Amino acid sequence: MFLGELLQPVNRLKGIGPNHHKSLSALGIFTIGQLLSHFPVRYEDHQSDKTILQAAGIEAVNTQMTIVGKESFSWKGRPTLKLLVEDDSASGSLLCYGRNFLGGKLLTGTQIYIYGQFQYRFGEWQCGAFEFEIVSDCPEKYGKILPLYPLGGSLNQNVLRKAIQQGIREYTPGLKEELPEILKAQYGWPDRLSALKNIHNPGSPQEAEQARDYFIYEELFHLQTAVGRNAVKQRQINRTDKIRLPRKLEKKLKSTLPFSLTSDQEKVLDEIVSDLEGNRGMNRLIQGDVGSGKTLVAFLAALNVIEGGRQAALMAPTELLARQHADNASRLLTPLGITIAYLSGNTQGEGRRHLLTQLKEGNIQFVVGTHALFSEDVQYRELGLAVIDEQHRFGVAQRQMLAKKGHCVDLLYMTATPIPRTLAMTAFGDLDVSTIKTMPPGRKTIETHLTREGNEEKVYTFVLNELNKGRQAYFVYPLIEKSEKLDLKDAENMFEQLQKTFPDHALALIHSRIPDEEKKERMERFSKGNVDLLVATSVVEVGVDVPNATIMVIEHAERFGLSALHQLRGRVGRSEKQSYAFLIYSNNLTEEGKQRLRVMMENSDGFVIAEEDLKLRGPGEIAGVRQSGYMKFRIADMIRDSDVLLKARQDVMSILEKDPDLKSPEFSLLRELWESAPPFSETLIRTG
Numbered sequence: 001m002f003l004g005e006l007l008q009p010v011n012r013l014k015g016i017g018p019n020h021h022k023s024l025s026a027l028g029i030f031t032i033g034q035l036l037s038h039f040p041v042r043y044e045d046h047q048s049d050k051t052i053l054q055a056a057g058i059e060a061v062n063t064q065m066t067i068v069g070k071e072s073f074s075w076k077g078r079p080t081l082k083l084l085v086e087d088d089s090a091s092g093s094l095l096c097y098g099r100n101f102l103g104g105k106l107l108t109g110t111q112i113y114i115y116g117q118f119q120y121r122f123g124e125w126q127c128g129a130f131e132f133e134i135v136s137d138c139p140e141k142y143g144k145i146l147p148l149y150p151l152g153g154s155l156n157q158n159v160l161r162k163a164i165q166q167g168i169r170e171y172t173p174g175l176k177e178e179l180p181e182i183l184k185a186q187y188g189w190p191d192r193l194s195a196l197k198n199i200h201n202p203g204s205p206q207e208a209e210q211a212r213d214y215f216i217y218e219e220l221f222h223l224q225t226a227v228g229r230n231a232v233k234q235r236q237i238n239r240t241d242k243i244r245l246p247r248k249l250e251k252k253l254k255s256t257l258p259f260s261l262t263s264d265q266e267k268v269l270d271e272i273v274s275d276l277e278g279n280r281g282m283n284r285l286i287q288g289d290v291g292s293g294k295t296l297v298a299f300l301a302a303l304n305v306i307e308g309g310r311q312a313a314l315m316a317p318t319e320l321l322a323r324q325h326a327d328n329a330s331r332l333l334t335p336l337g338i339t340i341a342y343l344s345g346n347t348q349g350e351g352r353r354h355l356l357t358q359l360k361e362g363n364i365q366f367v368v369g370t371h372a373l374f375s376e377d378v379q380y381r382e383l384g385l386a387v388i389d390e391q392h393r394f395g396v397a398q399r400q401m402l403a404k405k406g407h408c409v410d411l412l413y414m415t416a417t418p419i420p421r422t423l424a425m426t427a428f429g430d431l432d433v434s435t436i437k438t439m440p441p442g443r444k445t446i447e448t449h450l451t452r453e454g455n456e457e458k459v460y461t462f463v464l465n466e467l468n469k470g471r472q473a474y475f476v477y478p479l480i481e482k483s484e485k486l487d488l489k490d491a492e493n494m495f496e497q498l499q500k501t502f503p504d505h506a507l508a509l510i511h512s513r514i515p516d517e518e519k520k521e522r523m524e525r526f527s528k529g530n531v532d533l534l535v536a537t538s539v540v541e542v543g544v545d546v547p548n549a550t551i552m553v554i555e556h557a558e559r560f561g562l563s564a565l566h567q568l569r570g571r572v573g574r575s576e577k578q579s580y581a582f583l584i585y586s587n588n589l590t591e592e593g594k595q596r597l598r599v600m601m602e603n604s605d606g607f608v609i610a611e612e613d614l615k616l617r618g619p620g621e622i623a624g625v626r627q628s629g630y631m632k633f634r635i636a637d638m639i640r641d642s643d644v645l646l647k648a649r650q651d652v653m654s655i656l657e658k659d660p661d662l663k664s665p666e667f668s669l670l671r672e673l674w675e676s677a678p679p680f681s682e683t684l685i686r687t688g
């Protein structure tokens with residue numbers, strides 16, 4: 001935390017005139033504190049003595065030399081100065097392109113320090129770009145490790161170096177330690193001011209490295225504290241009476257299912273139940289590929305909570321999904337005597353009032369809906385479990401609102417989008433993760449075919465055959481309606497056209513602009529098998545579950561990202577019937593589009609596809625997550641520094657386990673930071 005003087009505007013510093021001030025603002029640097037957190041990206045080593053032979057044409061030479069003579073050579077038709085030099089290892093020449101004036105200054109016999117890269121060319125060691133200082137002039141650079149900063153606009157290294165040094169000299173009295181002493185001792189970190197001095201003006205390469213390590217750790221430590229804070233709040237929930245769940249309703253439901261749970265489902269359910277029985281609040285994420293049976297596990301978890309006398313809620317990101325979950329819940333749970341309700345923003349008037357009363361009185365045991373579940377006026381008698389489907393679609397604030405609806409609400413998140421490990425650790429580091437890896441038995445791999453635009457007829461014929469066997473199909477398009485700018489097929493026009501192609505079958509159209517009631521009604525008809533072919537946009541992407549649908553046709557497939565393609569394909573292959581996906585691609589396919597389709601052809605495992613996606617999009621995309629305000633790091637890099645991240649996480653957790661409220665005096669500063677910081681990852685943008 002930078003206090004007092006460090007909050008002064010950066011143009012207080014010498015040399016920061018209007019132009020540099022503007023350039024610094026563009027880099028997000030407004031205060032002196034922020035300037036001091038503008039860390040070097042690299043260093044120029046003017047310290048380690050390196051002779052011509054030691055540098056061997058690979059590194060920069062940094063050593064004392066003597067001028068032993070001068071010559072001239074022709075460059076661009078002009079005579080150009082060549083200074084002959086010698087160091088302890090070899091002789092060489094300095095080619096003074098456009099710097100003939102150096103001849104007047106660097107006379108034979110002058111001792112100079114040279115910094116520059118020599119190359120062996122034309123039978124000698126030559127250097128064309130060099131910096132020098134005359135030994136007798138009291139050198140400024142020689143012997144130092146010079147920081148190299150990210151630049152922008154009018155800025156140059158000298159301006160930044162000088163301003164930062166002045167900042168450190170004159171404005172750091174308010175600088176506070178941020179890491180607990182115990183950790184500093186454990187890692188042998190210097191105090192914070194020394195680390196700051198060392199990162200900007202290190203006495204040695206080792207000092208620079210240690211200072212960098214310090215700030216990387218510090219940044220990740222704060223991240224983990226922010227994330228851990230959430231976890232602790234949740235885990236602090238202390239159930240006084242430890243419960244033992246009878247799991248009777250769970251057994252009952254299992255016995256009515258036409259299948260048994262997979263061993264992964266059983267394992268995850270056990271993990272959840274032990275959380276529910278434990279005396280700390282649950283904060284668990286179920287990760288599992290599309291169709292792996294997460295929702296069923298969540299229902300079973302809900303049953304246990306309800307059996308224990310509390311209520312359960314399930315929140316889905318769209319009306320479509322919420323409705324589907326509600327339908328499934330009532331199909332499976334109503335026969336067990338559970339009262340279920342559906343609540344969305346569209347539930348209004350008397351119906352809503354009645355529902356809210358029932359919920360408040362505890363007559364509704366399981367409520368399924370959209371984020372409306374957590375609006376101001378919704379009250380529960382005793383909410384015990386909140387299940388959040390596709391949790392990354394909800395903002396942090398919404399997630400936190402859930403927990404407030406009861407005094408010890410257990411939180412269960414479900415996602416079919418595998419989160420790369422490092423990202424999960426950072427952004428959702430507060431969650432315990434359960435993974436369902438195996439798919440229900442009997443699932444056949446979805447046969448995936450690539451079809452070039454122009455050959456659709458073959459696909460349509462195949463689809464017709466399947467429809468005639470009683471199967472159902474999805475046709476997905478990138479656009480709702482015709483676009484002036486893009487020459488792409490759209491759902492509305494294709495709906496018209498496909499009706500002509502499949503005159504004997506029932507078709508329905510579904511996209512985000514269709515009113516909810518209508519959407520629900522069409523979806524229901526598709527679910528019940530009264531519609532054979534659903535023409536859609538990617539609204540069907542998440543969670544739609546119609547096991548008899550066995551064909552997914554995606555036109556302009558290259559327009560969809562890998563995770564969307566995987567989610568869409570996951571709409572089929574949800575029973576033991578053989579399913580098919582046809583990815584129809586446009587003729588003008590880009591290299592990246594081609595790669596994505598190849599990944600889809602070669603893989604069916606969502607975790608592998610997510611990794612491939614990351615590789616294809618590269619760390620740039622992860623940086624995108626950072627840029628979006630999620631994670632803005634000053635110096636750390638969550639991929640490069642993932643082991644430090646892990647260490648920081650362990651350290652934070654062990655502190656919080658011992659002292660969850662940071663009451664002990666040694667953590668007083670940490671508590672201050674904690675209390676002043678906004679919750680969760682937003683904290684990262686503390687720049688001064």
Ligand SMILES: Nc1ncnc2c1ncn2[C@@H]1O[C@H](COP(=O)(O)OP(=O)(O)OP(=O)(O)O)[C@@H](O)[C@H]1O
Pocket residue numbers: 259260261262265288289290291292293294295296297415416440441542543544545547570574
């Ligand atoms: N162990 C099992 N054996 C056979 N079928 C199962 C099993 N578990 C779940 N199913 C069925 O598989 C389908 C998908 O299950 P569910 O909707 O729970 O998966 P999901 O992981 O939530 O899927 P999505 O990520 O697509 O929402 C459902 O029709 C469900 O009844």
